[in-house]
Amino acid sequence: MRRTYSAGVLVAAAAVLFTGTGATYAAGTPAQLSAQRSAVTSTAQLPTEGQIKALFDRWNAALATGDANRVADLYAPGAVLLPTVSAEVRTTRAGIVDYFKHFLESKPVGHIQEQFINILDRTSAIDTGLYQFTLTNKDGSKTKVDARFTFVYELRGSQWLIVNHHSSELPTG
Structure with a gap:
């Protein structure tokens, strides 16, 4: 379009x-x-699609640590998180940590199903698409959640940080 x-x-x-x-x-x-x-x-050299795709792997690996602070470290100060399983928009580090403390209780493992990378310039890129989380319930059973995602990244200093992250459960039907 x-x-x-x-x-x-x-x-x-x-x-x-x-x-x-x-x-x-x-x-x-x-x-x-x-x-x-x-x-x-x-x-200036533009980032490659592979470099931007690797940022999801870094985020997913941070989830695997079970440490909400480690996940929050990947978000820039002032980042906006519109999380998958909460109606509350998170705009502070404390809010992002709080969300991930609860989300990480279900030991989420993300897997990208469809991905589109848009490199905007040498310091910003968008990664958007569909992913599926496997969550572990308290009884040990597994649940799968299909969701849409958008990560907006910005290079700050030498580190790529998330400045905006939207994730919402994929509608059925």
């Missing part, structure tokens, strides 16, 4: 993309903004 954006939206997006790069950018036409963005990203 092709989307059309107004110049105002592109100026706002450019302001977000270029914040913290140390460069100064003037407002301009969409073509001018695109050229400015290209000048910055062409000199």
Whole structure:
């Protein structure tokens, strides 16, 4: 699907993309903004799809530790978590830790079923698709939960962190 954006939206997006790069950018036409963005990203190496895919494996391995703080370490300060099995939006580290303390009780193991990677620039990428969690119930039986996911990653310093994570149970039917 092709989307059309107004110049105002592109100026706002450019302001977000270029914040913290140390460069100064003037407002301009969409073509001018695109050229400015290209000048910055062409000199820096873009992450590969494999590098972005590996971030899910890192997150899944953190789940396997059973340590909610270790999982929360993968989220940037100010990250937003819209979790699979809670109606509460988590926007603080304490909220993210609290969610994972309860979620990790079921010893979740995630498996990606379908995945789409969008590399936005050298410091941001989106990983979205479908995954399935195998959860262990208190009686030892297993339950499978199919869900949709979106991870938005940002390179902060030398570490890729989650800035937005949405996960929702896949509707049936």
